[in-house]
Amino acid sequence: MQFLINIDVDDLDRAIDFYRDAFNLHVGRRFGTDGVEMLGGNAPVYLLVKEPGTRVAEPLAQKRRYERHWTPLHLDMVVDDVEAAVERAVAAGATLESEIRVNKWGAIAGLSDPFGHGFCLLEFRGRGYDELCL
Structure with a gap:
């Protein structure tokens, strides 16, 4: 089994800067303008752009907030x-x-x-x- 870490963010460039500077991670792959793979730890971290106010999951009423x-x-x-x-x-x-x-x-x-x-x-x-x- 392999674990992947997915982190929702509202600003991809700011997130890349933070996770690079805070944890010495680096960009692996980019997924268009809405996602990036950060490498350097023992599990990849995926930063995924999700707009504030969007639903967190279909059956839930909760909205994303940052x-x-x-x-x-x-x-x-x-x-x-x-x-x-x-x-x-x-x-x-x-x-x-x-x-x-x-x-x-x-x-x-x-x-x-x-x-x-x-x-x-x-x-x-x-x-x-x-x-x-x-």
Whole structure:
């Protein structure tokens, strides 16, 4: 099985700049004017232009919006240096929503991208999540 990451955005050029600058991704393929594949992580990221106010799915009444919103699904990105990664993401346009917290397994910071999508930056330390296993 292969996982693909699809992220709805309202401004493709701005999204390319953000994901390039924040995470060192680069453009793989372009899909006309409405999509781009970003490579450089262990799964491709597809940035897909979806206009604000359009329906998120046919049976749902919800409309797309790009101010900060909550969803039960978000991305966690594992980095070697969480402090440097937070600094880079914020410089690229991310919003730091929760300061770096150190846990038994490592460190984590909560952020959101310029399109309202939340994500976390994780730095595993010691044995990472194995520190939680009995």
